[in-house]
Amino acid sequence: MAEPEKRVDEDWKRRAQSEREAAKGAGGAESEGEGEAATVQADLLTLIASFVAQASIHMGLAEHPIHKEVRRDLNQARYAIDMLGVLEAKTKGNLTDEERRFLEIALTDLRLRFVEERKASAR
Numbered sequence: 001m002a003e004p005e006k007r008v009d010e011d012w013k014r015r016a017q018s019e020r021e022a023a024k025g026a027g028g029a030e031s032e033g034e035g036e037a038a039t040v041q042a043d044l045l046t047l048i049a050s051f052v053a054q055a056s057i058h059m060g061l062a063e064h065p066i067h068k069e070v071r072r073d074l075n076q077a078r079y080a081i082d083m084l085g086v087l088e089a090k091t092k093g094n095l096t097d098e099e100r101r102f103l104e105i106a107l108t109d110l111r112l113r114f115v116e117e118r119k120a121s122a123r
Contacts, residue, residue: 044091044099048084052106055080059117074118081110 040046056062058077060070084107095103 051080
């Protein structure tokens with residue numbers, strides 16, 4: 001992997017981790033009652049992270065959480081990336097700076113990785 005792409009990926013991971021910690025501190029991941037599973041705050045950053053995870057799994061960059069193996073489905077990866085693109089277009093001008101940067105970095109990274117994966121599968 002080229003150095004700039006790795007830096008973007010590491011920046012994204014650090015930002016996602018800090019946002020998770022902030023959400024926990026704000027009560028976003030605390031249980032509402034005894035014995036209940038912890039709930040995650042429903043917000044745009046979580047939605048973006050969900051599509052990023054889906055695309056990564058379908059590109060074979062992460063293990064599938066149910067099948068516990070790496071599976072590649074570039075059509076599904078493209079769908080998740082395209083959905084993020086739709087989200088970007090439909091929310092333009094309505095995002096906080098943090099949301100806009102997070103979405104922009106995620107889309108740039110995923111699009112670059114998708115092109116790499118498509119080239120690799122064509123060989």
